[in-house]
Amino acid sequence: MSRAYSRRRCMTEATPGLFATLRPWLVHLGRRRRRLLAGAALMLLALAAALGLLALSGWFITATALAGLVLAAGGAITLDVYVPGGGIRAFALTRTVARYVERLYNHDTVLRLLADLRGHMFAVLVDLDNASLSRRRASDWLNRLTADIDTLDSLFLRLLAPALVALLAILGLSALLTVWAPSAGLAVGLVLGLAWCWLTIGQARWGLAASRRRVAELERLRGRVIEHLSGMAELESHGALAEQRRRLDAIEARLRVDQSCLGRLAALGSALAGMAVGLAWLLALWLGAQLWAAEALSGPLMVMMPLAVLAMSEALMALPMAFTQFGATQAAAERLNALEAARHPVSVSPAGPLPSQGALSVSLERVGLRYPGALTAVLDDFSLQLAAGERLVLCGPSGIGKSSVAALIAGQIVPDSGRVCLGGIEIEHFEAQALRRRLALLTQNSELFDDSLAANLRLGDPEASDERLWDLLDEVELGQWAGGLPHGLATRVGEGGRRLSGGQARRLVLARLMLRDPGLVILDEPFTGLDATTAQRLAERLDAWLAGRTVIYLSHRHDDEAMPLPGVTRTIDLTAHIGSPLCATGQNLSG
Structure with a gap:
């Protein structure tokens, strides 16, 4: 397929009703809000430790270098190396432990959430009548119960929590830089804030159509493969194996097009994230150097500011891939919502309950x-x-x-x-x-x-x-x-x-x-x-x-x-x- 066709497929308009689509699943997440908040806090702690490690390391290296120059020139200077050295070790240890505990804790939380969702959706399937069940093959219902719910695990672990933590980190870093250099804090906050908007809303919007189609094509591929394997003898006896394989090849070709599109979009997002962090770093260095030249800022603080900005790459680099695939999460939520809507409401009759004993007319x-x-x-x-x-x-x-x-x-x-x-x-x-x-x-x-x-x-x-x-x-x-x-x-x-x-x-x-x-x-x-x-x-x-x-x-x-x-x-x-x-x-x- 041509590149122009691929671009048209990537730029298809998004479907409306995003909040209405995700609201039921946000309610499910809210039932474990304490675990989710604790997991997000661990993510924020690990990121804050990384930021503190780079910032304090830059300040300490610069301060010791300047102290060495003063001593070499015959001057006298006092520098406490124990407090910042201890701080660096504390930040390094905190980052390592927090990252490990966060991965362990959040993945355990996601597994609990998936168990909750599967139990809930199995109850929904049980309540569907035969007319609703007959509209789709067994492989389609299995796909709803497994693949669609697996796709929803990204809602917290890859979408909500990382985006929220990155936004809080941008605000925190801007506030920190504003203490010593208001202009640098404002500039860094503006650049990183715009980057955050694009890496979340922009990437999701641009990759929405391709990622939604990918979910549908994967379901179609699974169904076709199951049909192919279960009906191999019948297909071969009727000479239809070649046609069935051709259909599988066509689905795989469409999947490759969409996967290639999503890969390019994710790569573009990663490149933009790196450029945004680099631009913010350059602005922090330039504005800090101006303040240092005007003797409004010390040398160690001037070096500390751009190094602190570099820590933001850890927060932003996780966003492009996740939000490029956002359409898959939305499509899975829509399909599962459709199952909920197919349930027939049950009301209690005012005439009384079903007789508990005896024959029924x-x-x-x-x-x-x-x-x-x-x-x-x-x-x-x-x-x-x-x-x-x-x-x-x-x-x-x-x-x-x-x-x-x-x-x-x-x-x-x-x-x-x-x-x-x-x-x-x-x-x-x-x-x-x-x-x-x-x-x-x-x-x-x-x-x-x-x-x-x-x-x-x-x-x-x-x-x-x-x-x-x-x-x-x-x-x-x-x-x-x-x-x-x-x-x-x-x-x-x-x-x-x-x-x-x-x-x-x-x-x-x-x-x-x-x-x-x-x-x-x-x-x-x-x-x-x-x-x-x-x-x-x-x-x-x-x-x-x-x-x-x-x-x-x-x-x-x-x-x-x-x-x-x-x-x-x-x-x-x-x-x-x-x-x-x-x-x-x-x-x-x-x-």
Whole structure:
């Protein structure tokens, strides 16, 4: 790409609303304000020690040189070498210790902040409904939880604290020089102040567009690489590997352009920082020399002033690279803010809380649902009534809307129109924890984690004893198998349960579900992967557990011989109703 194109990409206009974007994350930082203030104080102490070291060293060297000249000329002079010598050692030791402690302390603080942010954002992801989650790939959500939050660690450690410390150091140095040479203090403060403004606001503004694009391109690259690796066999069989690699190369090419742009901007900022410090040094030396020539300033003080200015390079040189990448921090904050905005507010119903015991009634009233980007609505003016304790089968082929109905009832999806009620109360008024306690959902893709059998089972009840777990494994006919394993309940099941067969994984998830005490149970093909004989035996045991609960079965077809569903009182074939005049008129599907 041409240099002109690269410059145009670097000079793209910034997006508005900076304070609104960063405000939520500044609030998060404020929860650890004491640690942050202590870390900034350590940074300032290290910088002040460096400034004091150079200034006092310059004064002391000049003073001893002049004293030597006086003594060589036969004159008499008295110079206390112990106090300034001790001061130099104290400044050197303070700078070393303060710098070490500051790095250790601030990095520990940032790690704590990242843990806080990841915990918070994980809670946000948990609260998102399936419609929101389906808009992006799993790699995108992982990128939000890891890379975007990692990018935000620069907000304190590389942006706020260094800029604040540098500004305080500029003001402090100007005040110090003003004590002996007001003109030098004013000139140095003006030059370094202008440099500070450019190295923060100017660099951030100039590098905003390229750094924002870099975040988006890195996310796109990660997603493409994951797709490439996970779908290697399919891509190769369809002859699409070359095209996929071409797309990866195109993303990398755009990344190189932006990275080159940011590198040039950071180098320019570093050069300007060095020039500003050099100009301030020259002004301090020139104005100090004029005062010395007018006998208004001693020689040691004249040398001390420009050397003190040199210490400011340590404060300013850290700013260009950090603020050139500021757009990445802003973009990460915007993307995470979008997740917060996608959360659906939960209000407490004045009608009362969700009943803590007993079966729950279910009511869907004129519900409409369309997934983002879908050509047609999944549900249109759909109604359903289910009495407490009733057992219903929803039948129909894949894609007819069975899982969508279950997700609506479970609160995983918010309908576009209509109402969903449990126990006579709209589901949107329930607290999430209360709803999860009273509802059990077995989906076709229920997850098993790379942990032990016991840990995966105790997701249903963290307080369950080993004896209870063994009883449930016997209930689903896994007890004998688990008892023969070398590690028993401590046996790891592998990622996604890959060390188990499909039938074993299904029964393990079913056992986990039976640890709960819900009022409403939704079972999506509960006996998938099991032979008819085993399914029949499990159905008999499951029937006892389901007694006194409202049950909704999801099935492709209702065939008592092929798939026994215990205690069914009513069956609805969604094929006959979804999109039919029944649904269009909002007629209640009562069987």
